[in-house]
Amino acid sequence: MADPMKIRATMSGDKVEVKVLMSHEMETGQRKDSKGAAIPAHFIQSVTATHNGKVVLSAEWGPAVSKNPFLSFKFAGGKPGDKVTITWTDNKGDKRTDEATIS
Amino acid sequence: MNDDRRKVLKGTGGMAVMGLAASAGLFVPGSAWAQAWNKAAFETKSLADTVKAMGGTGATESKDVVITSPDIAENGAVVPFTIASRLPKTESIALLVEKNPNVLAASFNIPQGTEAGVTTRVKMGQTSNVTALVKADGKFYYTTKEVKVTLGGCGG
Numbered sequence A: 001m002a003d004p005m006k007i008r009a010t011m012s013g014d015k016v017e018v019k020v021l022m023s024h025e026m027e028t029g030q031r032k033d034s035k036g037a038a039i040p041a042h043f044i045q046s047v048t049a050t051h052n053g054k055v056v057l058s059a060e061w062g063p064a065v066s067k068n069p070f071l072s073f074k075f076a077g078g079k080p081g082d083k084v085t086i087t088w089t090d091n092k093g094d095k096r097t098d099e100a101t102i103s
Numbered sequence B: 001m002n003d004d005r006r007k008v009l010k011g012t013g014g015m016a017v018m019g020l021a022a023s024a025g026l027f028v029p030g031s032a033w034a035q036a037w038n039k040a041a042f043e044t045k046s047l048a049d050t051v052k053a054m055g056g057t058g059a060t061e062s063k064d065v066v067i068t069s070p071d072i073a074e075n076g077a078v079v080p081f082t083i084a085s086r087l088p089k090t091e092s093i094a095l096l097v098e099k100n101p102n103v104l105a106a107s108f109n110i111p112q113g114t115e116a117g118v119t120t121r122v123k124m125g126q127t128s129n130v131t132a133l134v135k136a137d138g139k140f141y142y143t144t145k146e147v148k149v150t151l152g153g154c155g156g
Helices: B004-011 B012-024 B048-055
Strands: A004-013 A015-021 A044-050 A054-061 A068-075 A083-090 A095-101 B059-061 B065-068 B072-075 B079-085 B092-099 B102-111 B114-122 B128-136 B139-151
Touching: A004 A083, A004 A095, A015 A044, A015 A083, A015 B072, A044 B072, A054 A068, A054 B114, A095 B012, B004 B065, B048 B092, B048 B128, B065 B128, B065 B139, B079 B092, B102 B114
Parallel strands: B059 B139, B072 B139
Antiparallel strands: A004 A015, A015 A068, A044 A054, A044 A083, A054 B102, A068 B114, A083 A095, B065 B079, B079 B114, B092 B102, B092 B128, B128 B139
């Protein structure tokens, strides 16, 4: 259902720099619609990044993370051609996994 | 809201049904996949409570935790933050916005081999102190910075 993530993984010195742009509305549950009814919260709760089966970053998010979340981090031990896989799960159980090749 | 509808229309057969089920709230939060999420920590209202919910007893201020962000954010809906830790054995990094309805915005676990620094964007309801909380070698450290917000990001 959700649109694919944009993932870019590039070598930066001896480390791999990963930049991820996810497509998610990240509704906080604080807002109200035009009728005054609260819009239910809908946000990404957990994000996991793996490289060769090893977790290189995991995150837990609250609804305060911005719409269409951006995330960037660096890890050691990757080389060009390796794959980096990112998975997110939201509070409605929706999931999305995408992968990128390190360049 | 319209996004949901568009996705349902776009989706084929089974996917459309899934989309409907999801938007109707049929997937109840609290099932197996949600257990890993530290609900208690995300419901805290202050730094001290968050530290407790994460299993610590207290936090020390440290200059080795660095927040990089704009001093004045024009749009509170998208405030970029980079948090870096120079502390050895950094295990996790969390970002807290003091005046948001729930202070904890995001928490990152840093396995060995990953640089202790992350960049992300968060929403801020109003001008507030922002705290980066770092767990290193079993202890909690933090640093705080004020970020002014011109236009809040939570009112919609």
